[in-house]
Amino acid sequence: MPSPINCYNSFGSYNLCSISSPTVLDPKVLTFYDMGPTNLLAKDPRKRENFITARIGEATLTSGPIGPHCMVRHNAPALLFSVTGFLCTNFFHAFNDGFIHLFITVNSVFSVDQDWVLVISTSCDWWIYKYKDLLQRFSKHxxxxxxxxxxxxxxxxxxxxxxxxxxxxxxxxxMPHSQTLRHFHALLEQTYGKKLNNRATTSISPISPSQRYRPRLVLATRSNHSKGRVILNQAELRKVAEEEGFEVIELEPKLRTPLSEVYELVSSSHVLVGVHGAGLTHLLFLRPGSVVVQVLPIGLGWLGGLCFGKPANELGLEYMEYEIGVEESSLREKYGKDDLVIKDPLVLQWKAKVWSKELMDIYLVEQNVMLDMVRFRGYLKKAYEKARVFMEKEG
Known part of the structure; x- marks a missing residue:
């Protein structure tokens, strides 16, 4: 007789396990009990990144001993996943490792007319509160x-x-029904979107009449120097962007900032600008035809393309990249322009054979940028031209 417990471990970085027959969950030990003939262990998805998984608990799927008495009975299957590690503290990982993967899973595993119960293991209850509206889009339970x-x-x-x-x-x-990232964007719009009346006004960005007909540029800021990739001349950047005709809004939401407010602000904007980092995840909120300008620090070109360039194109956004020069990186002061860290970061990363924590610290944490505003102004001019065309069509 085939086992009702199955784990699929062939995915590069992720495990998926299932129990196909009735099961009892004991939340105190995070264990699903079943009467099948096997005993298997399922870990949180990021199984290869040890410095992350060390902080994540394990769920056990077991056929013995006999499970505890059932106290609460559900008529729909359980979908268990973990919200710990990076998902708690990082906006990018909340979507990349959380909601996009949840969207893929529910549309791949369950049938269209099937219900399920979201069962979440987490060490940060505020996360559930912040994303409750979006989570409830996936389940009526x-x-x-x-x-x-x-x-x-x-x-x-x-x-x-x-x-x-x-x-x-x-x-x-x-995907069973050929869903794309645009379908995920539609889900976000159903959850947070409102009919735009020329330009949305939120507590984050009150609008004066003189600003109402200027393209809005949202600047994804990073004020925490301990996390790196801070624009050191941000005030000058804002001034130049305003000179080029933009209404500029600096965006750095707090952990408890309502996502509905952030969505309303970004979705009513025309341009998103930021250094490679979690703030650019807000491109998921933009309308197709909006502009994204990603500032790429040294050593992050390939990663920036994967994280934000490719999805921007999939969402129908106007995507632009600004690769900084050596003189714009703070790494030059620490390592010198002839060090391999700066001279050829791809060779250094290739030799390491893995995107290790040490490399992440160098290129993501230690590095800040001082933009060459003469060169960057040219990018702002192009972004403004694209934004005006989009604004005339979509408002």
Missing amino acids: RIMIVNNNTATHCFPSAIVGLLSQGLMTINPKL
């Missing part, structure tokens, strides 16, 4: 938080883990 439960729960079946198809992407060839 009340979300179960494992950490807040002591009662045992029965489900007709269960899925543990989330599927991934790469960085910030949805591959239509792998």
Whole structure:
């Protein structure tokens, strides 16, 4: 008799396990009990990144011993995933490793007319509150938080883990109904979107009449120097952007800033500018035809393309890259212009054979930028031209 417990470990960085028969979840030990003949272990998806998974608990799928008595009974299957590590603190990972993977999983594993219960293991309850509206788009049932439960729960079946198809992407060839990142964008619009009345006004960005007919540029800022990639001459950047005709809004939401406010601001804007980092994840909120300008620090060209360039193109955005020169990077002061760190970062990264924490610290944490505003002004001029065309069509 085939086992009702199955784990699929062939994915590069992710495991997905399932129990195809009735099961009991004991949240105190994060264990699904089943009467099948096997005993398997399912870990959080990022199984290769040890410095992340060290902080993430494990869920166990087991056929023995006999499970505890059922206290709460559900008529829909469970979908268990973990919200810890980077998902808690980083906006990019909340979407790349969380919601996009959740979208892929529910559309790949469950049928169109099937219900399921989201079961979330988390160490940050505020995360559930911040994203509650979006989470409820995936299930009509009340979300179960494992950490807040002591009662045992029965489900007709269960899925543990989330599927991934790469960085910030949805591959239509792998989706049952050929869904793409644009379908995910439509889900965000259904959740947070409002009918735009010329230009949205939020508590983040009150608008004066003189600004109403200027293209809005959202500047994704990074004020925490300990995390790197700060624009050191940001005040000058803002001044030049305003000289080129933009209304400029600096955006750096707090952890508890309502996502509906951020969505309303960004989706009513025309240009998003920022250094490679979590703030550029807001491109998911832009309307097709909007402009994205990604500032690429030294050593991050390939990563910037994967994280934001490719998804921007998939969403129908006007994507531009500004690769900084050696003289614009703070790494020059620390390593010197002839060090391999600066002279040929791709060779250095190739020799390492893995995008290690050490390399991440050099290029993501240690590095800030001082933009050459003469050169960057040219990019702003092009962005303004594209934004005016878009604004005339879409408002």
